[in-house]
Amino acid sequence: MRLVGIRYAAVGIHLFEFVPVDESLHLAPSTPGAHVDLHLPNGIVRQYSLLNPGASQRTIVLGIKRDEAGHGGSKYIFDSLKVSDVVKVGAPRNHFGLDMAAAHTVLIAGGIGITPIIAMKDWLDARGMSWGMHYACRSQSEMPFAETLAGDSRVHLHLDKETGHFLNIDAIVALASADTHFYCCGPGPMIDAFKAATASRPRENVHMEYFTARSAPKLGPGFTLELARSGRSIHVADGQTILDALNEAGVDVRYSCRGGVCGACETRVIDGIPEHHDSILTDEERAANETVMICCAGSRSQHLVLDL
Ligand code: FES
Numbered sequence: 001m002r003l004v005g006i007r008y009a010a011v012g013i014h015l016f017e018f019v020p021v022d023e024s025l026h027l028a029p030s031t032p033g034a035h036v037d038l039h040l041p042n043g044i045v046r047q048y049s050l051l052n053p054g055a056s057q058r059t060i061v062l063g064i065k066r067d068e069a070g071h072g073g074s075k076y077i078f079d080s081l082k083v084s085d086v087v088k089v090g091a092p093r094n095h096f097g098l099d100m101a102a103a104h105t106v107l108i109a110g111g112i113g114i115t116p117i118i119a120m121k122d123w124l125d126a127r128g129m130s131w132g133m134h135y136a137c138r139s140q141s142e143m144p145f146a147e148t149l150a151g152d153s154r155v156h157l158h159l160d161k162e163t164g165h166f167l168n169i170d171a172i173v174a175l176a177s178a179d180t181h182f183y184c185c186g187p188g189p190m191i192d193a194f195k196a197a198t199a200s201r202p203r204e205n206v207h208m209e210y211f212t213a214r215s216a217p218k219l220g221p222g223f224t225l226e227l228a229r230s231g232r233s234i235h236v237a238d239g240q241t242i243l244d245a246l247n248e249a250g251v252d253v254r255y256s257c258r259g260g261v262c263g264a265c266e267t268r269v270i271d272g273i274p275e276h277h278d279s280i281l282t283d284e285e286r287a288a289n290e291t292v293m294i295c296c297a298g299s300r301s302q303h304l305v306l307d308l
Helices: 073-080 111-126 146-150 169-175 188-197 242-248 283-288
Strands: 002-010 013-019 035-039 045-049 060-065 104-110 131-137 155-159 180-186 206-210 223-227 233-236 266-271 291-293 303-306
Touching: 035 060, 045 060, 045 073, 045 111, 060 073, 060 111, 104 111, 104 169, 104 188, 111 131, 111 180, 146 155, 169 188, 180 188, 188 206, 223 242, 233 242
Parallel strands: 104 131, 104 180, 131 155, 180 206, 223 303
Antiparallel strands: 002 013, 013 060, 035 045, 223 233, 266 291, 266 303
C-alpha cells in the first residue's frame, strides 16, 4: 500500500494513512480491534491497530507512537518512511473483537492503546449502543484525540501527572452492572490492574490486548515436535520455544511479533498439550486445545503434533 498522509496526533504519535497502490482494489473487511502487519522496508514487521476498520473502507489509518526504547520499528517509520513510499501491509486479523450484543460496554485505554479502543467506540456509537470510555495518558500533550473526546459526556479523560495517580480501574469496574463487557488496551501495568479488577467478572465479559510483547517466557523441559504435514520430527530443547526450534531446523513458518501478541504464528494442534505463554488465547481457547502461538510456546506433553 502507498503511504499518502502523515498527521500529527500528539507528542510522539502520528497518524499514517495508506491506500492500495492499485486504487481500484478493495481492502479486506475488518472489524473494531483488528490490526495489520506492516512489513517495513528494513525487514522489520510490526503490528498496528486499525483506527478505521470497516467493511468497505478505501484507506487504512494507523496511529503509531515513536517508541524510543523499542527495537527500531516505530523509529524507522518516523525517521525513514515518507509520503509516497510503498509498504507491504498484511490482511487484518482480530484477536480483540467486540461482543456486538453486549448490553453495556466499558472501554479502557492507556496511551497509544487508544487506537483499537477508539475504533470500538466509533462502532458502538454509530449503532446507538450503550458504552462508556476511560482514557488515561501521562499528560494532555501526549493524548491523541483529546479535543474530540472531551466533548462527549460518556468519555472520562485521566491525566496521571495532573491527578498524581493512575486511573482507578477497580472503581470503574465496581460501578458497572453485572452484564457489562469490559475492554482494555494499554501498557503492561494497566492490563495487570485491569485483570485484577475484573477477576470476579465472567471471563467472557473481559477482553484485553497487550500492545507490547511480554518478557520472554520461562519454558519447561524439551520434547519431540512432530510436523504432521511433512512427517518430520524435531527435538525442542529445554527452555526453547517451538518457533526457535523450527527456525533452527530450517522450517519456514509464519510469525511476526515473537512475543505472543499478534497472532501471526497461530498453528493448529493435532495432538499433545502445548505450554502456552501468549497474551491472545483465552483460558477457554487454551482448554479447547485447538491452536497455539508457537513463538512463545513449549509443550506440557512429551510429544506434540502440529499442523505444519
Ligand atoms: S509471532 Fe506474534 S503471536 Fe507469535
